[in-house]
Amino acid sequence: MAEIVAMKRSMEEGPVHASLSGGILTLTLANPPANALSIATMEALQGALDQARDDDAVRVVVLAAAGKVFCAGHDLKELTAHRADADRGRAFYEKTMRLCAGVMQSIVRLPKPVIAEVAGTATAAGCQLVASCDLAVATTEAMFATPGVNIGLFCSTPMVALSRNVSRKHAMEMLLTGEMIDATTAREFGLVNRVVPPEYLNQIVRKYAETIVSKSPLTLKIGKEAFYAQAEMGLSDAYDYAVKVMVENMMARDAEEGIKAFVEKRRPEWTGE
Template sequence: MAEVVSFRMDGSDRGEGPVLMERRDGALRLTLNSPPTNSLSIAVMEQLHAGLRLAEEDASIRLVVIASTGKVFSAGHDLKELTAHRSDDDGGRAFYERSMRLCADLMLAITRLPKPVIAEVDGLATAAGCQLVASCDLAICTDTATFCTPGVNIGLFCSTPMVALSRATHRKQAMEMLLTGETIDASTAKEFGLVNRIVPKQYLDQVIAKYASVIAAKSPLTLTIGKEAFYHQIELPVSEAYDYAIRVMVENMMAKDAKEGIGAFLEKRHPVWTGE
């Protein structure tokens, strides 16, 4: 039986709030809970940041799943919140800078978290919501999920979502989404490289649980080393990437978990990880 503990970011155990947290067999689920849009308001982004910090600090948490309630995974930035600040003395510039910076820092925090992050997408992921999916290490969606970067339709090019999108998909496919603003279906998103797998809605929890179980069974040190190395090397020229990867591989070989894992493989037994 899976251990499930639900709580709010403020520490209470009430099942409400813009972001719900739930521990389940080594995974921390962060669920966007502001339907119908699940927008990335300042409050929501701050709570997601807090959840990622908890995941980083708590050794019992092996990975993070970002999910949502309702029919929309996330509609991105809260346009009503942004528009309300047009009446500020500076026309809203300081608030817009704060909101965009907080969002960018959130996406970077996902990438830099020394634990895997999986997007569980059931519904529409649009603009910064699509950026959130693109920023996660893995993305599993239902066969009815849809994705778009529609800023161009309202005179606001999705420049910050573009950063994650262009790194998750091929350039021309990213530009297609950014220039047209049109919605793509799950199959197209998989073809573009935005998601890993498409599953029927009724099997989404089961598939996510399987991924979580498989990942949680690995050496936490190895996952940390590997995730950091992946995002570092991908920005390097290929020869520099190999030089860097060689250094990482040698250091990884010196770790106790590598010694244990190789020994267990040769001895045909299950490894016992210490995270060292």
């Protein structure tokens, strides 16, 4: 808890604001109007995720944004400024893309569920950010796109997260056309879980988060890791792996307590062991 309190103080004026309540850590992109993923923003986001990883007070992470744009992707002005470098920006672009890839992988590998709360437009790396989260809830006004192709820059890194969340045809439609899709289409594609009126967004996200907080933290950690690991395996290997995970999960104290509580018709008391 002390780590998060300290983090909150240090991030109140930065590009990412942190707030912890009831086990739910809300990380808000706070650099409107674009909430672009500049180096400073990505470093702040990475730092917050790193601290949340080992803090037992954090059970669920919510990614939100201030303003009408969730995230417009990389800071194009920042990228363009480095064209004047001796290497025409190569080193800076390498740093930017690798930092972004690290943030996205940290979200997937975080042993706690991450929910995207999308109240506005999410494009390019911003769309990648949404796709990288475990769950995503969007308002009816939200829009999504991977528009790099429109400026001569194929969204190759956003493609990694996008193609792991929607069908290949839908991913290619977004990547090849660069056109915006509305929230309803994003839900049909599988990019978001729910589409809700703007006034209910925070309430619905909070309900998701509180439901997840009520579960065993150990079980969530085991399950999230296993979900992404088996998704990259062939069918036979996935089942072999899942059997081992299931057996180890059964040996956990929380599984013993959960089953016993179910039989006894009472609420389980989780210990995280």
